[in-house]
Amino acid sequence: MRKLLKICVSSIIIIGIIIGIKYVNNGIVKSKLSFIINKVAMTIVETEEYKNEFIETKYKNYKIIHNKEFTPALSMVFAYLDNMELRSYELLGYTPKEELTIQIDYDEDVFKARNSIGISAEGAVGYYNNEIKTIYMMAEDTYRDVILDMPKIDFLSDGNILGNTTGFREILFHEYSHYALNSFMNENNIPEEDIPIWFNEGIADYLADDQKLFGEEMNFISLNKLNSYEDWINSCNNENNEPYIQSMYAIYTLVNLKGENIIKDIVLNCKENSFNDSFNEVAGLSLDNFEKVLQDDFININKMYSLTSNPQEYVETKIKCLEEYIKVCEDDIRAYETLSRFYEYNRGFDITEEFLKESIEKHPEEPSLWRYLAILYENNNMLDLANECYLKEKELNLKE
Incomplete structure (x- = not known):
């Protein structure tokens, strides 16, 4: 009996939704009824x-x-x-x-x-x-x-x-x-x-x-x-x-x-x-x-x-969000790479180098982190250190 009751109730709801959709599509009812219909439907989904x-x-x-x-x-x-x-x-x-x-x-x-x-x-x-x-x-x-x-x-x-x-x-x-x-x-x-x-x-x-x-x-x-x-x-x-x-x-x-x-x-x-x-x-x-x-x-x-200029970049907020994101999703290497670029352009060499070295300590087998550290050194004319990092990146890629 309980199973039959559930079937009947479900059928009534579905019929009500179908009727409601018909009326909404005909533009007869206002948004309150549309919302009620949607809410009932969402209990199923x-x-x-x-x-x-x-x-x-x-x-x-x-x-x-x-x-x-x-x-x-x-x-x-x-x-x-x-x-x-x-x-x-x-x-x-x-x-x-x-x-x-x-x-x-x-x-x-x-x-x-x-x-x-x-x-x-x-x-x-x-x-x-x-x-x-x-x-x-x-x-x-x-x-x-x-x-x-x-x-x-x-x-x-x-x-x-x-x-x-x-x-x-x-x-x-x-x-x-x-x-x-x-x-x-x-x-x-x-x-x-x-x-x-x-x-x-x-x-x-x-x-x-x-x-x-x-x-x-x-x-x-x-x-x-x-x-x-x-x-x-x-x-x-x-x-x-x-x-x-x-x-x-x-x-x-x-x-x-x-x-x-x-x-x-x-x-x-x-x-x-x-x-x-x-x-x-x-x-x-x-x-x-x-x-x-x-x-x-x-x-x-x-x-x-192009109707407007580019929207505000929100650089400082993005940096803060990326820092928080890495704490929650520490294995998402994409975020490390992006944050390193933000640091390089907005925080300078020292902070970027420190961040990449700490990231490599967490993920020593990740070749892309070594590549970004190499690029940082290369951009600052530290070519010997850059070559060491590129060699490490190549070595890790060969392991894969």
Whole structure:
């Protein structure tokens, strides 16, 4: 009887999810029901064993949920959050105070399952749930993904390499921007649906200092077809559309024409007027005329368009994170090699030599550490010592 009851309950849940998906896909229900449906579905995917790996770290009004392996990268996240607070204040004159949860998944299947209920963009790399003030992200390799902020590389079956050009920093900044803008709108009693999705997403990529690739086959999408969430998802799932790129470029164009203050002024004007009327009044031109300007420029761009300077390097924070990472993952030779380069460029010869010698004591059979010590000596014209290290590297390589 108990087994039959479990089957019935499971069936009811699945039927409820299917019905919920139907209604979400038809755009009938708001995000609260979508969240409930997603939460029920996640009880099937997210096991207790998976959840038990999470620990919680508090920083200001942020709650970061992560596994133990992510701990060395927390200083990097703190630095990013501090920077985002500054950028939020510069753009909106506002720093959000609502508690924000940032959950870092470590299993790609679980992360993808979070975004699988209802209408969703294919290949999403992060998302923000405004109902529960939570950002969901993925960090499979703390060293590569977070500390070095390197995009993930996929090797395709035909031998080609596919690089995901969106790194951890850009994803976090993008999703934080949604949190900041939504908090600003809540503070000013402006409903979220009053702001078209292209404007919201464009601001997010603008604040993320994102670098995007403009391609020859990219369609231009009329802005009035990027107003709703459903419009956005349908556009994202068309391979010739790039709504993120177009929306980001729209915000850059607007800022170049009128200055950064125009973003805040348009949003605040929506307290009294529609978005279109607010845009017309604040920008001094109609949305239709702005779209014509945007389209003329957009069609002619068929190259990598560098919209901003390179983001801040966070060198000191990266050094601190790498030092912590090596304590936790002492056998990951990649981190030793990278930290030695940071030391050489930022701490000088003595500290770098000491670090590499200590690293070799821990891993005397690792040829790459001997090579980096040889390069250090070579760069400082200590050629005899460099040759000794190169010979040791060669000897170890022959053993393998």
